[in-house]
Amino acid sequence: xxxxxxxxxxxxxxxxxxxxxxxxxxxxxxxxxxxxxxxxxxxxxxxxxxxxxxxxxxxxxxxxxxxxxxxxxxxxxxxxxxxxxxxxxxxxxxxxxxxxxxxxxxxxxxxxxx
Amino acid sequence: xxxxxxxxxxxxxxxxxxxxxxxxxxxxxxxxxxxxxxxxxxxxxxxxxxxxxxxxxxxxxxxxxxxxxxxxxxxxxxxxxxxxxxxxxxxxxxxxxxxxxxxxxxxxxxxxxx
Numbered sequence: 001x002x003x004x005x006x007x008x009x010x011x012x013x014x015x016x017x018x019x020x021x022x023x024x025x026x027x028x029x030x031x032x033x034x035x036x037x038x039x040x041x042x043x044x045x046x047x048x049x050x051x052x053x054x055x056x057x058x059x060x061x062x063x064x065x066x067x068x069x070x071x072x073x074x075x076x077x078x079x080x081x082x083x084x085x086x087x088x089x090x091x092x093x094x095x096x097x098x099x100x101x102x103x104x105x106x107x108x109x110x111x112x113x114x
Numbered sequence: 115x116x117x118x119x120x121x122x123x124x125x126x127x128x129x130x131x132x133x134x135x136x137x138x139x140x141x142x143x144x145x146x147x148x149x150x151x152x153x154x155x156x157x158x159x160x161x162x163x164x165x166x167x168x169x170x171x172x173x174x175x176x177x178x179x180x181x182x183x184x185x186x187x188x189x190x191x192x193x194x195x196x197x198x199x200x201x202x203x204x205x206x207x208x209x210x211x212x213x214x215x216x217x218x219x220x221x222x223x224x225x226x227x228x
Contacts, residue, residue, distance in 0.1 A: 004157075042118065042203070042218030090157050099145045099210060100165075105157030
């Protein structure tokens with residue numbers, strides 16, 4: 001099966017802990033993205049990567065970090081510096097970052113800070 | 115500020131009925147507009163993409179319209195089914211010279227009742 005997988009589906013974190021969300025794709029896509037979804041708001045871009053070993057901050061990068069060591073993988077770390085991390089996190093990928101390339105989304109990870 | 119506003123916020127209809135969801139945007143210049151369907155707890159899936167020159171596009175029981183002059187789009191669902199219950203998200207892409215940015219609406223939550 002081709003697609004994007006995210007793990008875990010649910011994640012609970014204590015305040016002050018860092019956690020890492022996994023995102024893997026086997027679509028051979030160059031570009032990958034992390035979004036945050038909060039109730040009543042549109043998706044907001046956290047980080048994106050257009051190619052291996054390169055990534056750029058999105059609109060709300062503070063308190064988050066990423067790496068892109070392999071084409072297939074784009075993990076997101078939510079650090080203790082993120083003031084309100086409870087949210088639904090979506091990873092996406094596209095063939096490139098071009099105008100008409102569809103972004104394909106993973107199933108999401110729901111992070112709850114206890 | 116580039117924005118995408120969707121209405122209504124939520125909608126309940128009876129199975130078999132039609133409905134229309136609205137999307138107004140201020141993103142300019144505009145490259146394309148997509149409608150996504152997002153089932154609860156899942157990632158969004160693309161339904162249609164529309165470019166500046168297209169007025170109408172259909173995908174099965176889903177028909178999207180676009181009026182680029184008034185910056186309005188609609189998604190019409192015909193003969194609704196229980197499986198249409200989901201959030202429908204309008205996403206507008208700015209032109210490349212303005213960073214190729216995606217702007218997401220907050221979505222319309224549709225519930226189809228039997």
